[in-house]
Amino acid sequence: MSAHETTAVETHQPGTKKLFMWVWFWLLILTGVEVLLAYLRLEPHLMLTLLVGLSLIKSALIVAYFMHLRFEKIGLFLVVVPTLVFCLTMILIFVFPDSMRIVRMHP
């Protein structure tokens, strides 16, 4: 058995066609909700919070099912996701104080 055959067996896909269709369907629904939100004259802060929240749900769906991370070993998840969260936190720590200052400067 060659190395390629071994990996092909190890990375066998657990997802079914039906599951992927459902994920796709829900992604479309969430996109529709986002577009509907654009019609409502919401306050920008609330609008931004809702949009970012929905986008995070959508990206979680894509990463978990389309990119298959839910079916991988926990080690891969631990390499990718906490690292991203840590780096983004570091960036935000330095951006937030300054951007809050801007918000106060002009109402």
Added chain:
Amino acid sequence: MAGSSWDGGVAPFATNTKKLGMWLFLLSDSLTFSTAILAYAYVRLSSSNWPRPFEISPAILNATFLTFILLSSSLTMVMAVAAAHRNEIKKAVIYILLTAVGGIAFVVLHLMEWFRLFNEGVTPWANKWGDPLFGGTFFGLTGLHMLHVSIGVIYLCIIAFGFGRRKFNADHVEVSGLYWHFVDLVWMFIFPMVYLMSVNLKG
């Protein structure tokens, strides 16, 4: 394959090296896009006359359709990976090429929108509605994303060609799928941030 992960000879992530490499690349690329979106948010916050030029029709409808195209191409890519793992080579190649067609449609429709904006006088350095940085951030963000889609289309065509001739195996298809889904994922942030936050509801 006995012994602990520390001795070697075991795959601690149960993936091949290509896949781990792609995940790490996507990690760094997501930081690139995050900082670009943050920079956009920062510039927008500090501007006092940021324009909201996107009307429901055609701009928002067009962008929604682009989202639909990208999501559907992700679905065909998932089908391609599943078919590749089942060793159905012809089916997998057709699905990969369908995905690439979705990518081409995305780029073409997006470029048409760009040229519409050029005709209205929006360039990366100026626009008639207000802050000139609007053009810079808009074309910067969507341009970086469009570059990723274009590279993805080329990547997918190479994978389809190689997989069809059995030079590549199912793992290559899966890794190219990871890249494609990531491009889709980035658009899930650019669409609300750039378009929906700048929607113009007249009347």
